[in-house]
Amino acid sequence: PKPYVVPGGRFREVYYWDSYFTMLGLAESGHWDKVEDMVANFAAEIDTWGHIPNGNRTYYLSRSQPPFFSFMVSLLATHDGDQVLKTYQPQLEKEYRYWMAGADALAPGSADKRAVRMADGALLNRYWDDNDTPRPESWLDDVKTAKSNPNRPATEIYRD
Structure with missing residues (x-):
């Protein structure tokens, strides 16, 4: 819904985790308005799809990239204050649920979509x-x- 920045000249779409590193550069350059727009766009994707897809093309809807939304929100909060954390808490929780779906029922050494329980009980996420x-x-x-x-x-x- 808002303007966005693509990773390079050959791309016309946004890619999820690449955008965090773009945001770091935008923040360093003082372009906080663009950081704010990009965070709002990713929040809209979570609201629409239940997660942030790998990229902004329909064929990416079935997969994501490493979850960087919390880092994006934290970055924006360094500039705009802790209210940003409250503003995006619903989307942060929704993305967490996407990545952790099925984790509670996992036995050690098993996996369900993006959640993996290691033999020692540690819980990890994976590409899925x-x-x-x-x-x-x-x-x-x-x-x-x-x-x-x-x-x-x-x-x-x-x-x-």
Whole structure:
């Protein structure tokens, strides 16, 4: 809903975690208005999709990138104050639930989508694509990779 900054000349879309590093540069350059707009845009994505997709294209909706929204909000709060944390608390909690879904029921050594419980009980997150098909933007590469690994189901390879 607001203006945004793309990572480079060949891109027309925003990528999730890249944007945090862009925001660091914008903040250092005094462009806090752009940081604020980008945080608001990511909050809108969480409200719309339940998470922040990998990038702003429909074929990215089934996957995300490492969760940096809390870092983005914290960065903005260094400039605008702690009220920012309260403003974005609903989206912060919603993103947390997205990443931790299923974690409470995990036995040691098991996984469910993005949550993994290690043998020692530690809880981690991992990359997970809700689709078990080749990525549209890398379809040929994904199919070739799956064909070159006949001992693994292609659906596992596409998610990895």
